[in-house]
Amino acid sequence: MNTLNFLNGDSMPVLGLGTWLSKPTEVYEAVVEAVKTGYRHIDCAYIYKNEKEIGKALKYLFAENIVKREEMFITSKLWNNFHSPEQVEPAIRQSLKDLQLDYLDLYLIHWPLAFKKEHAQTSDDQYSLDEMPLSATWKAMEGIKEMGLAKHIGVSNFSIPKLTSIIENSAVKPEVNQVEVHPYFQQDKLIAFCKENNILVTAYSPLGSRHMMQSEESITKNPVVQKIAEKHNCTEAQVILAWGMERNTAVIPKSVNTERIRENFGSLQVKLDESDMSELAKLNRNLRNAKGLYAVVPHGPYTYKNLWDE
Numbered sequence: 001m002n003t004l005n006f007l008n009g010d011s012m013p014v015l016g017l018g019t020w021l022s023k024p025t026e027v028y029e030a031v032v033e034a035v036k037t038g039y040r041h042i043d044c045a046y047i048y049k050n051e052k053e054i055g056k057a058l059k060y061l062f063a064e065n066i067v068k069r070e071e072m073f074i075t076s077k078l079w080n081n082f083h084s085p086e087q088v089e090p091a092i093r094q095s096l097k098d099l100q101l102d103y104l105d106l107y108l109i110h111w112p113l114a115f116k117k118e119h120a121q122t123s124d125d126q127y128s129l130d131e132m133p134l135s136a137t138w139k140a141m142e143g144i145k146e147m148g149l150a151k152h153i154g155v156s157n158f159s160i161p162k163l164t165s166i167i168e169n170s171a172v173k174p175e176v177n178q179v180e181v182h183p184y185f186q187q188d189k190l191i192a193f194c195k196e197n198n199i200l201v202t203a204y205s206p207l208g209s210r211h212m213m214q215s216e217e218s219i220t221k222n223p224v225v226q227k228i229a230e231k232h233n234c235t236e237a238q239v240i241l242a243w244g245m246e247r248n249t250a251v252i253p254k255s256v257n258t259e260r261i262r263e264n265f266g267s268l269q270v271k272l273d274e275s276d277m278s279e280l281a282k283l284n285r286n287l288r289n290a291k292g293l294y295a296v297v298p299h300g301p302y303t304y305k306n307l308w309d310e
Contacts (some may be wrong), residue, residue: 001013001014001015001038001040001268002014002015002245002268004200004248005252006152006175006250007175007198007207009038009127010105010151010152011073012041012105012106012176012200012202012250013039013040013041013073013112013250014024014072014245014249014250014251015039015041015241015245015250015251015252015264015265015267015268016039016041016042016043016073016075016202016250016251016252017030017034017039017041017042017252017253017254017255017261018043018204018252018253018254018255018261019031019042019043019044019045019048019050019054020043020045020048020204020254021048021083021152021210021253021254022048022050022055022256023050023256024049024050024052025053026216026256027053027054027057027256028053028056028057029049029053029057029256029258030256030261031054031057031058031061032057032061032257033258033261034261034265035057035061035066035067035072035139036066037261037262037265038265039073039261039265040067040073041072041073041074041075041250041252041272042072042073042074042075043075043178043202043204043252044074044075044076044077044095044099044235045076045077045079046076046077046078046079046082046091046094046095046110046129046199046257047077047079047110047118051076051095051098052098053270054098054099055098055099055100055101056100058072058099058100058101059100066274072105073105073106074099074101074104074105074106075091075104075105075106075107075108075168075178075202076095076099076104076106076107076108077107077108077109077110077156078091078107078108078109078110078137078141079091079110079176080110080111080113080114080115080117080118080120080295081114081115081117081118081120082117083109083113083114083115083127083132083134083136083137084114084132084137085136085137085139086140087141088137088140088141088143088144089140089144089147089149092104092107092144092149092150092269093149095107095270096149098253102242103148103149103150103151104149104151105150105151105152106148106149106150106151106152106153106154106176107141107144107145107150107152107153107154107179108153108154108155108156108176109134109137109138109141109154109155109156109158110156110157111156111157111292111295112134112155112157112158112162112307113126113131113292113295113302113307114126114127114128114129114131114137115127115295120295120297122297122298123295123297123298123299123300124173125297126295126297126301126302127301132294134162134165134166135165135166135169135170138166138169138170138174139170141153142170142171142172144201145172147217148308152175152176153174153175154175154176154177154178154199154200155174155175155176155177155178156177156178156179156204157178157180157290157292157307158174158177158179159190159308159309159310160189160190160193160309161309162309163177163193163194163199167197167254172198173197173198174199175198175199175200176199176200176201176202177190177194177199177200177201177202178201178202178203178204178252179201179202179203179204180203180204180205180288180289181201181203181204181205181206181244181249182203182205182206182207182208182219182240182244183219183222183225183240183243183280183283183284183285183305184208184212184219184283184284184285184288185284185285185287185288185289186281186283186284188284191247191249195234195248200250201248201249201250202249202250202251202252203244203249203250203251203252204252204290205289205290206240206241206251206253207220207237207240207241207253208289209290211289212289219236219240219283220235220236220237220240220260222236222283224279224280224282224283225239225240225280225283227279228272228276228279228280231233231276232270232271232272232276234266234269234270235263235266237253237260237264237267238263238264238266238267238270239267239270239272239276239280240260241253241264241267241270242267242268242271242272243272243276243280244271244276245267245268246272246277247277251267266307288308291304292304292307292308295307
């Protein structure tokens with residue numbers, strides 16, 4: 001499988017299995033099926049509430065010698081209510097315990113948001129970034145890397161100004177930024193900035209949001225995508241994933257469906273040419289689906305504008 005490479009020579013497989021919204025009752029089989037199909041990259045997070053089941057799947061796969069731990073790339077994420085520096089180490093240790101692992105390949109700050117509770121319903125449940133600076137949380141992230149709890153550290157849902165602030169005020173740069181990217185939301189400026197700063201990009205919702213995929217707005221129903229799929233004798237989803245990988249971003253489509261997991265893996269065989277990429281570049285609508293509006297509460301410190309610096 002193609003990989004994206006870190007500065008120290010470690011690599012991240014360009015295709016991974018996303019596990020957001022994967023029910024605990026379904027994610028075990030999805031992970032086992034994915035690894036048997038050939039996936040070596042699993043994207044997890046504390047807030048997905050399914051890491052224990054993923055851990056059981058990984059334990060089975062290692063015990064049966066279906067795959068070795070060192071062949072896998074496992075990501076998890078620090079949730080918003082663990083931003084206080086003394087909470088970062090206990091948070092990653094909880095994910096490691098649930099995933100039944102000694103270390104993570106990658107640990108990310110999930111959102112540039114600081115909460116006092118897991119789910120912040122009111123402004124009293126939130127810290128502003130002045131009260132709980134991202135730089136302080138990041139320093140604790142550097143600490144867990146030094147301890148060997150995570151081989152690499154990064155962020156998710158970070159804008160260029162927020163990345164710049166971390167870069168200018170820390171000893172270790174974020175190594176990955178995981179953000180929403182798909183043909184309707186191409187994020188060219190952010191991806192270019194990350195490339196200039198040796199920050200790898202992982203694209204979540206690479207096929208569009210679940211809501212989009214189930215509606216007439218689905219990128220798979222776009223005539224340009226359909227035409228390219230016909231040209232390459234592949235599915236529309238495979239075209240979209242191949243587009244993401246061709247742009248040197250890792251893609252982590254979520255599925256618990258065996259056929260879909262295999263179909264997505266088949267995108268590795270699709271090689272788009274310059275004319276395909278040029279046509280797909282024209283589809284950008286600047287259509288963000290994951291807006292972070294769950295954090296916008298009356299009189300709270302967060303707004304859509306200051307979250308995304310738009």
